[in-house]
Amino acid sequence: MDGIVSSWSSEDYDKKNIELCVQEIKEEFGQQFSNSKSILEQHTHTMTIHESELPDGVVFVESKEDVQKVVKICKKYKCPIIPFGIGSSFEGHLNAPYGGISIDMNNMNKILKVYQDDLLVVVQPGVTREQLNTHLRDTGLFFPIDPGANASIGGMAATRASGTNAVRYGTMKDNVIALEVVMPDGQIIKTANKARKSSAGYDLTRLMVGSEGTLGITTEITLKLYGIPEVIAGGRVSFPTVKDATDTVIMTIQAGIPVARIEFMDLAQVKAVNNYSKTNLPEAPLLLVEFHGSESSVKEQSELFGEISSDFGGADFEWTSNNEERNKLWKARHDAYWSCRAVRPEASLYSTDVCVPISKLSDCITETIEDMEKNELIGPIVSHAGDGNFHVALLIDKNNKNELDKLDSFLTRISERAIRMDGTCTGEHGVGQGKRKYMLKELGNAVDIMKQVKNAFDPNKIMNPGKLFL
Amino acid sequence: MDGIVSSWSSEDYDKKNIELCVQEIKEEFGQQFSNSKSILEQHTHTMTIHESELPDGVVFVESKEDVQKVVKICKKYKCPIIPFGIGSSFEGHLNAPYGGISIDMNNMNKILKVYQDDLLVVVQPGVTREQLNTHLRDTGLFFPIDPGANASIGGMAATRASGTNAVRYGTMKDNVIALEVVMPDGQIIKTANKARKSSAGYDLTRLMVGSEGTLGITTEITLKLYGIPEVIAGGRVSFPTVKDATDTVIMTIQAGIPVARIEFMDLAQVKAVNNYSKTNLPEAPLLLVEFHGSESSVKEQSELFGEISSDFGGADFEWTSNNEERNKLWKARHDAYWSCRAVRPEASLYSTDVCVPISKLSDCITETIEDMEKNELIGPIVSHAGDGNFHVALLIDKNNKNELDKLDSFLTRISERAIRMDGTCTGEHGVGQGKRKYMLKELGNAVDIMKQVKNAFDPNKIMNPGKLFL
Numbered sequence: 011m012d013g014i015v016s017s018w019s020s021e022d023y024d025k026k027n028i029e030l031c032v033q034e035i036k037e038e039f040g041q042q043f044s045n046s047k048s049i050l051e052q053h054t055h056t057m058t059i060h061e062s063e064l065p066d067g068v069v070f071v072e073s074k075e076d077v078q079k080v081v082k083i084c085k086k087y088k089c090p091i092i093p094f095g096i097g098s099s100f101e102g103h104l105n106a107p108y109g110g111i112s113i114d115m116n117n118m119n120k121i122l123k124v125y126q127d128d129l130l131v132v133v134q135p136g137v138t139r140e141q142l143n144t145h146l147r148d149t150g151l152f153f154p155i156d157p158g159a160n161a162s163i164g165g166m167a168a169t170r171a172s173g174t175n176a177v178r179y180g181t182m183k184d185n186v187i188a189l190e191v192v193m194p195d196g197q198i199i200k201t202a203n204k205a206r207k208s209s210a211g212y213d214l215t216r217l218m219v220g221s222e223g224t225l226g227i228t229t230e231i232t233l234k235l236y237g238i239p240e241v242i243a244g245g246r247v248s249f250p251t252v253k254d255a256t257d258t259v260i261m262t263i264q265a266g267i268p269v270a271r272i273e274f275m276d277l278a279q280v281k282a283v284n285n286y287s288k289t290n291l292p293e294a295p296l297l298l299v300e301f302h303g304s305e306s307s308v309k310e311q312s313e314l315f316g317e318i319s320s321d322f323g324g325a326d327f328e329w330t331s332n333n334e335e336r337n338k339l340w341k342a343r344h345d346a347y348w349s350c351r352a353v354r355p356e357a358s359l360y361s362t363d364v365c366v367p368i369s370k371l372s373d374c375i376t377e378t379i380e381d382m383e384k385n386e387l388i389g390p391i392v393s394h395a396g397d398g399n400f401h402v403a404l405l406i407d408k409n410n411k412n413e414l415d416k417l418d419s420f421l422t423r424i425s426e427r428a429i430r431m432d433g434t435c436t437g438e439h440g441v442g443q444g445k446r447k448y449m450l451k452e453l454g455n456a457v458d459i460m461k462q463v464k465n466a467f468d469p470n471k472i473m474n475p476g477k478l479f480l
Numbered sequence: 481m482d483g484i485v486s487s488w489s490s491e492d493y494d495k496k497n498i499e500l501c502v503q504e505i506k507e508e509f510g511q512q513f514s515n516s517k518s519i520l521e522q523h524t525h526t527m528t529i530h531e532s533e534l535p536d537g538v539v540f541v542e543s544k545e546d547v548q549k550v551v552k553i554c555k556k557y558k559c560p561i562i563p564f565g566i567g568s569s570f571e572g573h574l575n576a577p578y579g580g581i582s583i584d585m586n587n588m589n590k591i592l593k594v595y596q597d598d599l600l601v602v603v604q605p606g607v608t609r610e611q612l613n614t615h616l617r618d619t620g621l622f623f624p625i626d627p628g629a630n631a632s633i634g635g636m637a638a639t640r641a642s643g644t645n646a647v648r649y650g651t652m653k654d655n656v657i658a659l660e661v662v663m664p665d666g667q668i669i670k671t672a673n674k675a676r677k678s679s680a681g682y683d684l685t686r687l688m689v690g691s692e693g694t695l696g697i698t699t700e701i702t703l704k705l706y707g708i709p710e711v712i713a714g715g716r717v718s719f720p721t722v723k724d725a726t727d728t729v730i731m732t733i734q735a736g737i738p739v740a741r742i743e744f745m746d747l748a749q750v751k752a753v754n755n756y757s758k759t760n761l762p763e764a765p766l767l768l769v770e771f772h773g774s775e776s777s778v779k780e781q782s783e784l785f786g787e788i789s790s791d792f793g794g795a796d797f798e799w800t801s802n803n804e805e806r807n808k809l810w811k812a813r814h815d816a817y818w819s820c821r822a823v824r825p826e827a828s829l830y831s832t833d834v835c836v837p838i839s840k841l842s843d844c845i846t847e848t849i850e851d852m853e854k855n856e857l858i859g860p861i862v863s864h865a866g867d868g869n870f871h872v873a874l875l876i877d878k879n880n881k882n883e884l885d886k887l888d889s890f891l892t893r894i895s896e897r898a899i900r901m902d903g904t905c906t907g908e909h910g911v912g913q914g915k916r917k918y919m920l921k922e923l924g925n926a927v928d929i930m931k932q933v934k935n936a937f938d939p940n941k942i943m944n945p946g947k948l949f950l
Contacts, residue, residue: 125837125839126734127734127837127838128838128868129733130837169679170678171679180654181677183677183683183686197928198925199923199929200926201923201926202904202923203903203922205837205869205904205907206835206838206867206868207642207653207835207867207908209640209904209907209909210904210911210918211690211911211927211949212687212690212691212930213690216683216686217682217687219683220681220682239736263707264596264597265707266706266707266710302736304780304784306780310776365675365677366675367598367675368597368676369597369598397675398598398676399677432674434673434675434679435680436678436679437677438679441680445680453672453680453681454670455668456669456670458667459669460684462936462937463687466932467929467932479681
């Protein structure tokens with residue numbers, strides 16, 4: 011256990027060396043390099059409450075050879091490297107607490123090849139999920155993972171992203187077949203070939219997915235694709251209590267209904283939507299569902315779900331397989347973000363994320379609502395209920411120290427609550443800087459094992475330092 | 481990259497120290513220890529062509545504390561440890577090429593807790609999959625992974641096992657939520673809590689699944705469960721060519737039919753079954769399918785599959801949702817193993833396993849059949865076709881050097897063929913001793929990265945040495 015990275019400190023990096031490194035990268039990359047203030051700021055200003063910590067320069071890479079070149083130069087000077095995709099991270103993943111080089115992957119945005127018969131696609135990391143699905147439109151295939159933002163596939167892999175339809179299609183962990191990665195020593199590896207399953211050695215693909223740029227930089231990603239469903243049905247139903255809604259979710263999954271999306275909204279979120287979208291939803295906890303399949307299959311799924319929800323007091327269940335009508339039923343979900351902002355327009359929105367076993371979802375949400383009431387915090391809740399994952403969209407005045415303090419202690423309580431209920435402090439946003447302090451409580455000495463991996467791969471501590479654990 | 485394990489050699493282990501280690505374990509464990517010849521032999525004699533290499537002793541552990549005690553003693557003497565489940569491995573995973581202690585997990589066979597609402601179960605590693613499903617019968621839930629043998633859950637996790645219904649339910653990689661592991665330094669970690677998804681740090685669960693006992697010893701496993709389908713339908717259809725059958729598989733998956741099993745048999749396998757089971761199946765490539773769902777859903781799936789197979793020349797498609805009739809239709813698959821043995825009763829059966837992208841499955845199977853014809857080898861083929869995974873059941877006289885040589889070069893060709901087609905030398909059996917020599921060809925320098933992980937976790941090289949890579 012000797013030689014394990016126990017933490018990072020500014021003493022690990024030499025300011026002079028970083029300057030030399032930036033200089034060499036600037037000379038090497040010319041127009042592909044920038045250290046203008048606004049560019050530096052853009053590369054840390056993400057959807058987060060974390061204060062920006064600027065890098066010393068940004069390189070806009072165009073190929074894996076570019077990435078390799080940057081890594082080799084940075085290795086020479088022990089200079090930090092922070093991979094940057096779209097910048098939609100919530101947890102300060104993109105900050106440069108020890109300076110260094112932000113490596114912008116957006117120009118590596120080619121969809122390299124669609125393997126129609128194998129339901130696979132190979133993309134560069136800068137491809138966004140909307141770009142990918144637009145490209146796939148004529149193939150009859152689609153990539154289902156939808157974390158909300160139009161994130162880059164590389165960023166989604168790095169944070170093990172998921173979103174509304176993970177309940178049916180899984181997360182990035184389940185949908186990345188193989189990666190090409192530039193390792194911290196500059197060598198390029200492929201983690202697997204293109205078979206849909208393999209028992210050939212350690213699962214390096216899954217080790218890289220969710221490693222938040224701390225173990226290497228992904229330069230190519232092979233993803234699973236799915237046939238676009240023949241019919242998509244959507245539905246909506248209100249419940250007397252949070253527990254009635256989550257019991258409906260549990261029973262739906264136990265009954266084997268292959269629900270594609272099952273989203274929960276709490277009372278505060280429903281009120282926010284009514285107010286913003288001028289709708290008349292019952293002021294009560296809400297479930298929104300989506301079913302994929304044939305006409306008769308989505309009908310059967312919808313009706314069965316209707317029966318289950320009615321057993322738990324669900325009222326006014328409506329469903330449709332008409333696209334336009336479905337979008338109307340789901341409007342509440344689509345408007346969730348903007349309706350939250352409208353609750354307190356002058357405030358900043360900070361979205362946090364925890365995930366618990368489904369049996370604990372109701373308790374965890376209920377206690378969290380009580381917590382916010384008691385502490386005078388405003389935070390509507392939406393939940394990917396089928397996974398036990400939920401988000402609180404906290405509306406905070408960033409310039410008010412008292413509010414920031416209240417937020418901080420709330421975040422500790424909600425994370426510890428989820429952990430106490432045998433869950434995790436992050437179901438899909440990742441650890442970044444923000445959730446590092448909960449890792450030990452959640453995983454105990456397994457964090458030391460993570461540090462062993464980190465130390466083995468990146469003894470120079472150049473890959474995205476200051477993230478993932480303390 | 482200094483200090484990386486490049487291989488094992490007998491010089492890594494001191495015979496005297498191993499003797500001292502065995503003595504200490506004997507004294508510590510008393511009746512739980514044995515080094516009788518027959519017990520030693522039982523712990524390496526597996527379903528394999530690999531010659532037995534005996535350990536120096538076997539410990540029958542009963543708790544994680546026992547496991548921890550063994551690991552700590554073995555660490556002190558740098559003595560190899562080989563974890564043993566049921567012994568159904570094909571690739572020599574259980575051999576002790578450098579001697580040491582075989583650690584028998586079969587007495588750790590408690591089903592610790594079923595979490596009905598969360599569709600989870602926590603088991604000890606010695607629980608077998610049949611034991612688990614018997615236990616679950618009254619809950620309406622089941623654990624789907626079925627690698628054929630009544631393997632232990634610990635062994636299945638260690639080899640990243642899958643089987644006939646991976647096409648719908650995934651492999652062990654997809655169905656293990658969390659592990660408790662005794663690490664090579666003796667500390668006990670849990671890799672995750674019980675949330676169905678998490679983005680909290682490196683995916684140690686997936687790193688351990690498939691690591692073949694080379695990174696630690698699993699003492700507790702949390703698994704996903706599924707609702708037992710309301711109705712199960714089965715079907716059977718013959719095709720003019722291998723390609724017609726695999727094209728049907730591709731189209732079935734592209735159409736989004738959630739087929740639960742889709743198994744292929746080649747001509748030789750069909751003939752073997754006709755001969756053994758006195759059936760009259762058309763002497764042609766065969767697909768067997770299974771559908772899970774409601775009565776109307778399995779009807780729809782079956783009929784749609786029937787249409788697709790008919791487009792590719794499929795003849796006499798039959799299907800049923802009656803259990804007894806279904807078992808009759810599927811009898812060919814259930815009899816596959818024994819029908820193979822009957823082709824050459826005096827021979828040993830060695831099952832090899834490769835996996836390719838589905839678009840390559842037809843080519844890979846066809847070339848493999850031609851290869852066997854040319855080299856006068858007998859090896860009926862069954863395939864988990866939905867995953868691109870297939871098995872050749874080679875019938876070999878183990879006492880005939882010429883046959884063993886022919887087998888050896890065939891195994892090299894089939895593995896290299898799969899790799900050339902962008903697939904893997906093992907889809908579900910694991911690497912063990914037998915497939916180590918193909919790892920470099922398949923994964924190149926990624927094997928060095930695996931060695932970095934191994935070296936970081938197990939610098940004393942005590943965990944199942946001589947497996948997974950050269």
